[in-house]
Amino acid sequence: MEKDGGVVVATERYGSAEVWKYLAKDGAVERRRDDTEGDTRRGNSIVGVFKSVFLPQGFPESVSGDYLQYQFWDTLQAFSSSLSGTLATQASLRGVGVGNQEATVAAATVTWLLRDGTGMLGRILFAWHKGSKLDSEAKKWRLFADVLNDFAMFMEILAPYFPACFTVIVCAAGIFKSIVGVAGGATRAALTVHQARRDNMADISAKDGSQETLVNLAGLLVSLAIIPLVTNNPIPTLSLFFLFTILHLFANYKAVRSVVMETFNEARLSIVLQQYLKDKRVLTPQEANQREPVFFEFTKMMPVKLGVRLQEIVQSPEELQLALKKNNMPFLMGVRNGRVCVCLGPEASVHDEIRAMCQAAWISSTLSSHTQQGKQGHWETVHESHTLMDTIFSPFLKGVEAAGWDTKRTLLDWDEWRVEWKSKSN
Incomplete structure (x- = not known):
């Protein structure tokens, strides 16, 4: 009920910028702006024009928080x-x-x-x-x-x-x-x-x-x-x-x-994973983006290559069996020429891609810190990564989704090769 006797029958708003109300009075409906301070109407009008010219429609709801x-x-x-x-x-x-x-x-x-x-x-x-x-x-x-x-x-x-x-x-x-x-x-x-x-x-x-x-x-x-x-x-x-x-x-x-991006690229996913492995805490997008490097750097970490050809991982039937050992996922992993390589199957989902990148990041970190030598040592690390991810990936994925990360898509740099391989039973 308004002071002048009008009854509010409806209200409407234009985003978060303007609020109007409709008053029933003397058999008619009057539209009136809901101003807490009547003297600011002209100022609000000027600001409104500036926003409509230079800011996206629906600002700030229509854009990201940053x-x-x-x-x-x-x-x-x-x-x-x-x-x-x-x-x-x-x-x-x-x-x-x-x-x-x-x-x-x-x-x-x-x-x-x-x-x-x-x-x-x-x-x-x-x-x-x-x-x-x-x-x-x-x-x-x-x-x-x-x-x-x-x-x-x-x-x-x-x-x-x-x-x-x-x-x-x-x-x-x-x-x-x-x-x-x-x-x-x-x-x-x-x-x-x-x-x-x-x-x-x-x-x-x-x-x-x-x-x-x-x-x-x-x-x-x-x-x-x-x-x-x-x-x-x-x-x-x-x-x-x-x-x-x-x-x-x-x-x-x-x-x-x-900029606070909620999608994973290699750097942000590696940062979140390393923190999770350290103390089981999942970083929010805000925290991970603050730690993400914005300059190109010469790192000692072993590089990761995603979506490679099969021959960049295995070059013999024995190596294919090593790649399949302890692996029930639609991707193969291996280490060759100083790089962690991931071979992706055609049926892999976005969550599979995230898991593959997590494993590759863990292998890269482990091999870079321990400088293991020899192919057999590399395959042992790959097998350990499968065992580790079988244990932690499901709770990790639930944690990152709860923290506000978008896991429906990624910004991981996958190449276009997709490979179908024979299982060990065949």
């Missing part, structure tokens, strides 16, 4: 990258002869075409060689792309001071930027899949584009003030570039650190 924090740092890195890009573009234009009466249009055009051509070739080769890795290691490649982008812009700034090597330098920078384009775009798509909670990837991507456009517009206005101050002044140019680069890298690091 969306806002990630977008804040992503916006900051985009702004600093825009300013660094302005300095690099100015240097490139000066290098091809803009402002130099002795420079020819043909020479500048050839240099530009060579840079673009080598960049296109680099884009194709990188996508072919590393495309399948970008989903499983999205954080690492996202950060790698931004570091490489800063290095490429640094090369472009230095290029005019080495006129004899200018074309070679800008072509190399073009290759690096093409890699940045592939890695950055692909990992952005992977993060969008993570952020979309209502199958709203297109909306999130569109609003991300709007945010980036707004940031670039702000960067353009700041660049208009900066360019007259740094033109033909190398020291201010380099000083500002390093300042923007530090800000860019810091914001990128904070951005990827803020």
Whole structure:
């Protein structure tokens, strides 16, 4: 019952942003906004318009919990990258002869075409060689792309001071930027899949584009003030570039650190498994993501290769029998050429894939720490892994599901080989 005598007959809401109610009064129904503070209506309206333009529909319910924090740092890195890009573009234009009466249009055009051509070739080769890795290691490649982008812009700034090597330098920078384009775009798509909670990837991507456009517009206005101050002044140019680069890298690091993925890749699954083996505690997605490395590192751990051909595990009937020993799962495991290899059967489920990766991670950790030698020692470790997983995997899987992990899909880097093999009885 309202103070003026109206009776509330219905209420409605627009996500978590607005609440309205319908009042029955004097034979009519009146729609009224449910404001706790009437004076904030105009402010709420302005905020509502801003949210509808730059944030996905249904925010915050329609996106992951880490969306806002990630977008804040992503916006900051985009702004600093825009300013660094302005300095690099100015240097490139000066290098091809803009402002130099002795420079020819043909020479500048050839240099530009060579840079673009080598960049296109680099884009194709990188996508072919590393495309399948970008989903499983999205954080690492996202950060790698931004570091490489800063290095490429640094090369472009230095290029005019080495006129004899200018074309070679800008072509190399073009290759690096093409890699940045592939890695950055692909990992952005992977993060969008993570952020979309209502199958709203297109909306999130569109609003991300709007945010980036707004940031670039702000960067353009700041660049208009900066360019007259740094033109033909190398020291201010380099000083500002390093300042923007530090800000860019810091914001990128904070951005990827803020992402909390609930699906397993090799690193996150290994972290959760090692903690479980240590004290039977299952890490939450938040805890495991904080421990996940975001830089590429030279580790002493034995690498794991998933979805290999059968011949990469066994090369004789005796080795096939060793691979089948104590194994009732739709995958085979073995160690060859310093790698833990997993051969997957066509009927394997997602849970089988998770178990296979758990076994491979345990074998890798065990062999790396004990440096066992000889094929027989390797097979004994494989057999021990089957026995261990028969005991712990079921409670482990229940634990990770209870902790909030998504076990319906994974980001494990499986190759496409699938093998059917004869059992020992046959």
